[in-house]
Amino acid sequence: MTTTGLVVVGLGYVGLPLARQACRAGVPTTGLDIDEPLVSSLNAGRSPVHGVTGDDLAHMLATGFRATSDDAVLATAETVVICVPTGLTPQGKPDLRAVRSAARAVAGRLRPGTLVVLESTSFPGTTEEVVRPILESGSGLVAGEDFHLVYSPERIDPGNARYGIANTPKVIGGLTPLCAKHGVAFYGGLVDTVVVARGTREAEMSKLLENTYRFVNIALVNEMAVFCDRMNIDVWDVLDCAATKPFGFAPFRPGPGIGGHCIPVDPLYLTSKAQREGFSFSLVSAARQVNDGMPEYVARRADAILADGLNGAEVLLLGVTYKPDVPDVRESPAIAVAEAFAERGARLRYHDPYIDRFEVDSVALDRVEDLPAALAAADLTVLLQDHECYESALLAREARCLLDTRGRVAGHHVRLL
Numbered sequence: 001m002t003t004t005g006l007v008v009v010g011l012g013y014v015g016l017p018l019a020r021q022a023c024r025a026g027v028p029t030t031g032l033d034i035d036e037p038l039v040s041s042l043n044a045g046r047s048p049v050h051g052v053t054g055d056d057l058a059h060m061l062a063t064g065f066r067a068t069s070d071d072a073v074l075a076t077a078e079t080v081v082i083c084v085p086t087g088l089t090p091q092g093k094p095d096l097r098a099v100r101s102a103a104r105a106v107a108g109r110l111r112p113g114t115l116v117v118l119e120s121t122s123f124p125g126t127t128e129e130v131v132r133p134i135l136e137s138g139s140g141l142v143a144g145e146d147f148h149l150v151y152s153p154e155r156i157d158p159g160n161a162r163y164g165i166a167n168t169p170k171v172i173g174g175l176t177p178l179c180a181k182h183g184v185a186f187y188g189g190l191v192d193t194v195v196v197a198r199g200t201r202e203a204e205m206s207k208l209l210e211n212t213y214r215f216v217n218i219a220l221v222n223e224m225a226v227f228c229d230r231m232n233i234d235v236w237d238v239l240d241c242a243a244t245k246p247f248g249f250a251p252f253r254p255g256p257g258i259g260g261h262c263i264p265v266d267p268l269y270l271t272s273k274a275q276r277e278g279f280s281f282s283l284v285s286a287a288r289q290v291n292d293g294m295p296e297y298v299a300r301r302a303d304a305i306l307a308d309g310l311n312g313a314e315v316l317l318l319g320v321t322y323k324p325d326v327p328d329v330r331e332s333p334a335i336a337v338a339e340a341f342a343e344r345g346a347r348l349r350y351h352d353p354y355i356d357r358f359e360v361d362s363v364a365l366d367r368v369e370d371l372p373a374a375l376a377a378a379d380l381t382v383l384l385q386d387h388e389c390y391e392s393a394l395l396a397r398e399a400r401c402l403l404d405t406r407g408r409v410a411g412h413h414v415r416l417l
């Protein structure tokens, strides 16, 4: 049987950049995904993942990379890395269905000596208590003896031009020291720095700490912004001043809410696990309350800015993605902001160069193309996302009234969050 160095399971925002890095490092790589249209698109050289270009994919295909939905390929792997989604159930609980299903597929094809890595974000214990039993019972092999099991959290930051996979240190937690050693040997060929955690649970928890740290600190500056407005203090100036401290302070920026599939989701993995252990993470719950309240706060501010309130007002939303210059609206706070505006009777349009269709309550909003004309026409413009195309001078000049939730624009008709 011919061997494939690496099989990446799940070819999304995390898996595809990993596969690209492996191809660059000369590792024979195959991608496995259950999404057949995605598989066809990748094999045709089209990448739906922002940051992985058509040229990248052409290079990958030239090195022998192929995507497939046939899990038989797992039988040829020396290393399998699982990068499937870990979202939430409708009840807001961890949804590990994709992880379980990927682990079952791997188990059915597992051979002695294979390194199996979980990269999907999850609560501590997932690798040992969820993935390990599935792999062992499905294969008849023993983790740490017959095959190697590792957890290595993904730290990808879509749109980050400075830090990518290669120059972001990679944390590796092995089930045993030997497992960790195999993990280090694999990732050492792909990234500049590997960091060995004490075990899988420490590696899992480190990822939740990183994202919960962001979640809590964003809540702190959001609440600071709300309070500063009440005190007539310019929170953006406060932040700029505080950020000059060269030690002991890490700057975070307020905004209309948090978005994406990590920062709003990962703290719930932590609190859900804590709950099961009879522990209450009171700080996380408080932070969630603040962050979840921001879209409604933006709507209240907007309502107060307009002499006749939002009812019947023409409102233009600028930037509906969850991150600047990234074409992704998953969990974007713009959705909740738009809902809160619509509830108050505002007539909404949006501008976003990255998003063709943006729905609120299943109704698509009108998308504007001519930004200066739309700014001049709207009773109120709300800058929600910091896309590069939003030049401060243009917004200050053309908008009749602007609510800037990103603290960028100065001017007579501008109100800051």
Ligand SMILES: NC(=O)c1ccc[n+]([C@@H]2O[C@H](COP(=O)([O-])OP(=O)(O)OC[C@H]3O[C@@H](n4cnc5c(N)ncnc54)[C@H](O)[C@@H]3O)[C@@H](O)[C@H]2O)c1
Binding pocket: 009, 010, 011, 012, 013, 014, 015, 032, 033, 034, 035, 038, 083, 084, 085, 086, 098, 099, 101, 102, 119, 120, 121, 122, 154, 155, 156, 157, 158, 261, 262
């Ligand atoms: N996107 C990020 O910025 C980011 C950063 C750090 C960590 N993470 C974590 O990485 C994991 C993956 O996230 P993502 O953003 O790449 O998700 P994604 O939705 O972009 O991609 C996941 C892919 O997995 C595929 N998939 C689902 N179930 C599968 C299965 N059983 N077998 C094979 N393929 C399957 C899907 O079809 C999809 O293509 C999540 O746990 C996420 O929390 C994401």
